[in-house]
Amino acid sequence: MREFDGHELVLFGHDAGTGLRAIIAIHSTALGPAAGGCRVWPYATTAEAVADVLRLSRGMSYKNAMAELPFGGGKAVILGDSHRMKNARLFEAFGRLVDSLGGRYITAEDVGTTTQDMADVARATRYVSGLGAAPGEAGGDPGPKTALGVYLGIRAAVEFRLGRKELQGLRVAVQGVGGVGHHLCGLLAADGAELFVADVQQAAVQKVCEKYPARPVAVDEVLSLEVDVLAPCALGGILDARSIPRLRARIVAGAANNQLAQGEDGTALQQAEVLYAPDYVINAGGIISVSREYHGGSEAQVIADIQRIPARLTEIFERARRENRTTNAVADQMARERLARRTA
Numbered sequence: 001m002r003e004f005d006g007h008e009l010v011l012f013g014h015d016a017g018t019g020l021r022a023i024i025a026i027h028s029t030a031l032g033p034a035a036g037g038c039r040v041w042p043y044a045t046t047a048e049a050v051a052d053v054l055r056l057s058r059g060m061s062y063k064n065a066m067a068e069l070p071f072g073g074g075k076a077v078i079l080g081d082s083h084r085m086k087n088a089r090l091f092e093a094f095g096r097l098v099d100s101l102g103g104r105y106i107t108a109e110d111v112g113t114t115t116q117d118m119a120d121v122a123r124a125t126r127y128v129s130g131l132g133a134a135p136g137e138a139g140g141d142p143g144p145k146t147a148l149g150v151y152l153g154i155r156a157a158v159e160f161r162l163g164r165k166e167l168q169g170l171r172v173a174v175q176g177v178g179g180v181g182h183h184l185c186g187l188l189a190a191d192g193a194e195l196f197v198a199d200v201q202q203a204a205v206q207k208v209c210e211k212y213p214a215r216p217v218a219v220d221e222v223l224s225l226e227v228d229v230l231a232p233c234a235l236g237g238i239l240d241a242r243s244i245p246r247l248r249a250r251i252v253a254g255a256a257n258n259q260l261a262q263g264e265d266g267t268a269l270q271q272a273e274v275l276y277a278p279d280y281v282i283n284a285g286g287i288i289s290v291s292r293e294y295h296g297g298s299e300a301q302v303i304a305d306i307q308r309i310p311a312r313l314t315e316i317f318e319r320a321r322r323e324n325r326t327t328n329a330v331a332d333q334m335a336r337e338r339l340a341r342r343t344a
């Protein structure tokens with residue numbers, strides 16, 4: 001398969017009692033046990049699920065390496081519709097599958113799974129994170145932590161691309177105001193940024209606009225608004241040959257995973273002089289929280305780790321400019337270098 005990239009292990013699990021069908025992929029354990037969330041998704045075919053878990057697990061190797069976490073890259077997918085099939089027994093069965101790997105893979109929540117699901121997983125294995133947290137301890141909902149990293153990353157991108165240290169009066173469009181986007185709006189609004197928000201769920205838009213001075217915009221307009229920063233916080237694959245020529249933002253910096261439909265779309269952004277903050281570098285706040293939680297760290301340590309994201313981005317921006325390369329190519333290379341140093 002095209003997505004296969006020397007993965008260490010791909011495990012198919014089936015549990016007759018609960019109907020669980022899951023795949024765990026471990027891309028690399030060079031930097032530590034493979035960590036990455038568990039996604040529940042109604043894949044049309046098993047091949048599609050395998051392709052997704054291969055791609056996502058490699059993405060976690062890169063994300064964890066760039067965040068300087070003591071973890072490798074892994075991911076799990078459960079085949080099915082999260083609204084119809086989820087129950088405690090299913091997640092316990094998934095927990096047994098995770099446990100069978102003896103700690104080579106550590107799971108957490110992702111699209112289609114929640115903190116509660118992870119509590120069910122935790123009945124069958126200790127190799128799970130993303131559970132609740134007591135005040136002052138690392139853990140809990142990773143969304144606000146991701147939002148903090150994206151906010152600090154936007155500040156770094158604004159300074160690099162626009163030469164401005166403050167966000168006051170800057171125009172920022174946020175696509176998707178769910179768990180991450182909503183919190184991001186709060187942080188940007190506190191700095192006096194002018195916000196434009198779009199979401200397919202009107203209630204989510206309304207909630208943000210009632211709380212902060214933000215203007216609602218149509219879902220099909222948000223990508224082509226005349227703004228300084230576009231922050232994609234909804235779906236992946238939104239930057240492609242159709243959307244890039246319509247962009248009028250000078251910076252793209254947001255939480256969504258896999259924002260570039262293809263690696264080459266990074267070249268189109270570079271040619272259009274749009275500064276792109278590589279998604280897995282800027283959105284690492286959540287996995288940083290999950291990682292600290294797993295090792296029993298504090299909330300203060302999580303915040304300190306997240307505060308290192310902007311410097312990492314600036315290093316990527318500078319290297320890309322110096323070498324006349326795309327920021328995504330530079331980030332991928334830096335991640336691969338970190339992995340190779342440990343495997344050598």
Ligand code: NAD
Pocket residue numbers: 142143144146175176177178179180181198199200201204219233234235236255256257283284286287
């Ligand atoms: P979420 O599901 O809470 O929010 C996503 C929001 O986007 C929803 O309100 C949804 O209605 C909206 N949306 C969906 N399609 C849309 C469209 N076409 N146009 C506009 N809005 C649309 O998810 P989240 O936890 O906020 O995560 C947002 C993105 O960030 C996802 O891509 C996720 O994979 C990524 N991410 C999240 C975290 C985290 O800690 N939660 C960490 C890293 C990356």
